[in-house]
């Protein structure tokens with residue numbers, strides 16, 4: 347298989363260990379991955395398999411609750427809480443029109459903010475309090491700890507992004523000091539039959555700067571390569587799958603890709619997924635970095651802000667679904 351039809355594997359070990367030369371060498375691999383494929387695996391990322399396993403256990407535990415318990419935490423306009431099966435108003439396809447509602451249910455958590463945080467008191471959009479299940483002791487601690495760990499990993503990874511863009515290594519440090527993130531804990535039931543327009547998660551691109559998908563024992567993710575071919579992501583033990591989204595395209599003037607992908611569970615059993623979507627600090631202006639613009643390459647996007655963008659994105663995908671239902 348050619349290099350652009352394969353998801354590359356990037357070993358973060360040497361870079362994270364501070365080996366001389368590893369930063370730039372790894373950044374070159376990242377540059378290839380994000381300009382040619384838009385997806386890559388990372389190994390030796392420092393997140394222990396036990397920790398990952400314990401979060402998967404919590405996801406399973408969450409979704410095993412009775413529907414009334416889950417509905418009590420129904421998704422709010424901060425994007426936190428529970429989204430029921432086929433009730434997917436927020437993540438219908440932005441890539442392929444006319445698909446049925448997604449066959450998954452998901453629970454969303456953002457950064458844990460104290461109840462007296464000014465943004466919480468002001469009811470600032472996307473800065474609301476998390477909606478925790480009342481009867482699952484330990485759930486919150488495990489999930490918050492996992493988010494904290496991934497946040498720290500992203501803060502190390504953005505140095506690779508900076509070097510991959512020929513910028514000083516610390517270029518993104520300030521922007522990612524207090525990153526805006528969302529952890530999506532998804533349950534995909536087994537799907538029967540060959541329905542072509544029904545997906546666990548329909549073809550889409552993420553909105554994020556980067557998404558970290560936890561190592562999954564159950565296959566189901568496919569990505570659309572630049573040649574237009576859908577390829578299945580292999581399950582590589584302990585390796586995260588990483589991809590860029592629409593914000594990364596804006597940061598890089600389309601130099602880095604936001605590759606369409608989808609999920610279908612035909613494993614015969616349940617499938618769970620943990621997607622951590624990460625962006626810069628909520629107020630950071632998102633504009634093409636200097637090395638991606640020039641006289642022959644004007645900026646393609648106006649300066650973007652997370653809140654405005656997400657409000658518009660959610661409205662657009664919601665309207666898409668409303669239109670699709672009206673047409674039924």
Ligand SMILES: O=C(O)CCC(=O)C(=O)O
Nearest residue numbers: 530552567607609619621
């Ligand atoms: O289930 C997966 O493997 C992919 C999930 C995904 O693409 C998403 O949540 O945005």
Ligand SMILES: [Fe+2]
Nearest residue numbers: 550551552607
């Ligand atoms: Fe995705």
